[in-house]
Every structure is written in structure tokens, then in C-alpha cells.
Amino acid sequence: MESSENKYNVKNPAVKRILQEVKEMQSNPSDDFMSLPLEENIFEWQFAISGPRDTEFEGGIYHGRIQLPAEYPFKPPSFMLLTPNGRFETQTKICLSISNHHPEHWQPSWSVRTALVALIAFMPTNPNGALGSLDYKKEERHALAIKSREAAPKFGTPERQKLIDEIHEYMLSKAPPVPQLNPSQASKENATNKEDDANQNPQDAGAVAAGEAIASLDVGDRIVEEVDEAPGQLNPIPEGSVAPVRIQAESSSVQLLRRSGPRAPRPNDERLFTWAAVGLTIAIVVLLLKKFIKASGYGAVFMDGS
Template identity: 65%
Template sequence: SFITLRRARSGARRARHRHQMSSGASPGGQAPPDGAEAKYNMKNPAVKRIAQEMREMSRDVDPCYHAEAVEDDIFEWHFAILGPEDTEFEGGIYHGRILLPPEYPFKPPSFMLLTPSGRFETNAKICLSISSHHPEHWQPSWSVRTALLAVRSFMPTAPEGAVGSLDYPADERRELAAASRERPPEFGNSESRRALIAEVHAKMLTRWEAMRAAKREREDVARAEAAAEAEASRLNDAYDLDDTAAWVRTNALRRVALQMPDELLRDAMAVAAALTRRCNAPSRGGGGGGDAE
């Protein structure tokens, strides 16, 4: 089950932590898997670069994506990205797999999406300018982080017949985005890989919930500011602006502070602030005060 896989992954993490502490290694960041020194040549440019990116990815967290190498193969990574805001992919959690070549970073990685999105085929290598389909465009300075940002930015673009691309209607993509949050995709028969995917999914679900709450708060603030500006415009049309603003500053807030609930007081203060901004704005004739319009 989902919970069992997460527990298995957590147990493996605790075991690796104990190994690091007993050997004197730093537990901070995602270190190369246990036994990597014996399995890989740590002086190899690809291995060194991948180990560096693993540490950076763990240290510099971005709420829009997450990626980790599997425990038994640092050349295979699993990732998840959040669908871009204000698109039909918003709210989606899209998992994928990255395979890094032995020549990395001098040759590009290949990408495979595991979550249905309506934009990319699943379980098939996708064609992007930063993928193995276009090695002529790849730059060694790019990284897994660069690639994840590119995949996310490509999602709302037109497919234009690219290999592995789909062009589902927006409504179907929204349905797939909502469904993607329900559970992580199943991939392969390896319990450790499935546990990793489940853990990544849980992290991204938490981040999505936090981002959704922050967006709602921003929208509430924007609505309150718009309402305050509208009320200021109404008062400006009905009364002399300078006299109205002065009255609010000297009398209204003092009165409502004694009589109104806190939420109404905040609204009144917002209106007063909007009126003050209009009073201080230059008029069309270049003078101060008077009609701000």
C-alpha cells in the first residue's frame, strides 16, 4: 500500500543515516547511496557531478518540483513537478523518470513521464530541446534542476507534433490534473523504487496544499483591495474628495473603532487608505489634492 511503501522508504533512510553517523559522514543533504564508493569510481566526472547535484537538490528546495536518485543507481532519478499555475495543469502532480548517460553532463539525459497529463505520453521517452532527442542543444552547464524547470515550462506549450507529445482538450487535462493527486503512479517491480515514488508524491502533495493556501490568501487580499478602491471611487463621485478623506481620517475611524467589529474596522481603514492615495495623487492639471481623476 501507499503507507507501507512510505514506511519502507523511511526505514531505509534511517538505516542509511545510522551508517553515515557511524562512518563519520555528514547526514546533511542526499548523499550518494550506501556502497557507492565500491560500486562507482568517485573520481569519475559523471559520478562526481551527479553526487554534487544530489546534494544541491536536497539543500536548495523548490516547491514546484522534487527529484531524487534511486538508492541502487545514481544514474536513475525519479521526480515530480507541480503543474504550472493558471493553466489546465494547475493542481496536478506529475511524476517522471530521468536516465543520465555515463557521459553526463556532456551528453543529455532522457525523460519519461509516468503520470497521465494529456500533454506527454506516459512510459515513453519525450522529445524536448534539453533531452537525448536533441543532443546538439544540450549544454554541460545544465543540470537535472534545469531539465525539470524546462519540462514544467513546456507543459502549457503547443506540442507541434513532437515525439511523445499529446494534445488533449483543456477539460480533460484538468480532470487528469485532479486525478494525479489521488495516488502516485506504479512503476516497475522494485519495492525501493515504488517507495521512492510514494515518498516524492507525499512531499509534493504537501507543497501543493501550501501553495494553494497561499494563492487563496493572495486572492483574498486582491479582492479586498479592489473593493476598497471601488468604495473610494464611489465616495469620490458622491462627495468632495479632500473633505471626505479628511472626515474619514479625523472622525470615521474613531467612531467605527468603538462600534464596529474588527473585520468592518479593517474594511473602513482600507477605504481610508484608498482615499488618501487618491488625495495624494497628482491631478490631470498637475496640481495636488482636489479631484484625483
């Protein structure tokens, strides 16, 4: 990248940060992703990620494009997938918490490496109708994973295509074989999911929405854990986040209920009940006595005498 260093103002914070990330990416490569900027524009990156293991994407090689803003790293990048995958639309800026669609979530301590780790983690998650998302069946995604290995996508100028091809060759040398997916099992899972959705009660809609919100927090926690394992990266979310606190509180409440068991009546409660019964009996006797006096004609005498 010597020519890039000569071409750009290295005193510019964004340029300085990008050049540091390029050197780190080259000196510490990963088997799960590769990304480098174009020679003529270091704010334009090409990348490829491998499909996450133990999913229908495993073994696939998915290319994409990253655009870094002039204010990077204080503003987030945008991401675009170029390889058909069944999870994200191609040549469309996708909506993720790490992308420019949600600048409120972005943190300057994150990097291109951080974002790629997060993108891999996002692939098997539920799209929930997000912009640029797709919800293909597992067998369709599996077929696209196999096809993605055949050749790199064709996109852009010859210089860009050369970089895409180089990244593809590197990823192909690191990619594991595509595992076999049982079509009948995948179809059965899809049918089960549809049946569960059809049997869901309308009054449970609020609970489902709350569950999805909690699930998104859990996904975020998993991403942070994976990012934290990446060399040279800071944990973007402090310890004691929302999800762990909630889980600890619920666990403590359950344990307390299990230890205490049903509450036995206390002696004070029994005495209170006894006095209430006696008071009620006296009130009934007084009421009956007044009715008897009034009925027998002594009521007027009693009134005069008072």
C-alpha cells in the same frame, strides 16, 4: 548517499557531477519539483513536478523518470512521464530540446534541476506533433490534474516505488489547491481555435510556419529566464540572443518610420522633372520639323547640300 559514494568511483566525472547535484537538490529543495536517484543506481532518477500556475495543469503532480547517460553532463538525459497528463505520453521517451532527442541543444552547464524547470515551462506549450506529445482539451487536462493528486503511479521495483511514494508525499504537501476550470469557457476557446484554423488561407502557410519558429525561440527565451532564476545555475544562452535582437531591430524601424512620416518632394527632384519636360518638347518639335521638310520636297536638296 554515503552508500552510493562508496559504491561508485567518485573520480569518475559523471559520478562526481551527479553526487554534487544530489546534494544540491537535498540542500535546496523546491516547491515546484523534487527529484532523487535510486539507491542502487545513481544514473536512474525519479522526479515529480507541479503543474505550472495559471494553466489547466495547475495543482497537478506529475511523476516521471530520468535516465542519465554515462557521458553526463556532456550528453543529455532522457525523460519519461509516468502520470497521465494530456500533454505527454506516459512511459515513452519524450522529445524536447533538453532531452536526448536533441543532443545538439544540450549544454554541460545544465543539470537535472535545470531540465525540470524547463519541463514545467514546456507543459502548456503547443506540442506541434513532437514525439511523445499529446494535445488533449483543457477540461480533460484539468480532470487529469485533479486525479494526479490521489496517488503516485505504480512503476518498477519496490525500492523504486518507495522513492516514488516519498516524492509524491513531499509534492502533495507543497502543491496548491486545484483551481476550478469553467468547462463552457474552455469549450468556447477550443471552438474559437478550430474556427481560426479553418478560416486560415493556404497562402499563409509559410507565414504560419515562420511564426511557429519564432514562437519556439520565444519559448526558449522564457525557459532560459526561468532557469536563470534557479539557484546555482548559469544562464545557458548568452545575452543578445536572436529573439531580442530581432525585436529591437523591428522596433527601431517602426519608430523611424513614425518620426519621418511621408517624404516631401525635394527641390532637385522638381528641377529634374522640369528639364526632362523641356527636353521632351524639343525632341517632338525637331521630329515634326523633319517630317515637314521631307513632305515639302526640300529633304533631297538638303541631303545633297550636306
